[in-house]
Amino acid sequence: MATGSSGRCEFEFQPFPVLLKYDCPHIEQRPYTLPASARKVNGHQPPCHECHQTEENWVCLQQDCNLIGCSRYRLKHMLDHHSATNHSICLSLSDHSIYCYVCEEYIDHSNFRQLHSQLIGEYGDQTFAA
Ligand SMILES: [Zn+2]
Ligand SMILES: [Zn+2]
Ligand SMILES: [Zn+2]
DSSP states (O other): OOOOSOOOOTTTTOSSOOOOBSOOTTSOSSOOOOOGGGSOBTTBOOOOTTTOOOSSEEEEOSTTTOOEEEOTTTTOHHHHHHHHHOOOEEEETTTOOEEETTTTEEEOOGGGHHHHHHHHHHHOOOSOOO
């Protein structure tokens, strides 16, 4: 049944059916790393800078910013942060997706490789642990 050894499988591990944009022009030309502000606090996500909730938060990946804000499904403080600053790229601490507010798309890039592995080290693999 095998159709060859070079099958395309890069999307198999995406937990949600979104198309990733690989050519977001807002990605900086540097290897991204997990900001210190994104580390767990007492086993939880670090709190939103504004409302201090510890679920569904995002971290701004703008260099030297790294602010923590809650998602648009909470009190959308990360969206407010983007509107106020134009910082465009942020990372979900819940599902590890990376989003560009300017492109309004989920994005990925080889510059995020180190960030992804640091995230798994900090938060574990999020795929349905029993
Ligand atoms: Zn973009
Ligand atoms: Zn908030
Ligand atoms: Zn920011």
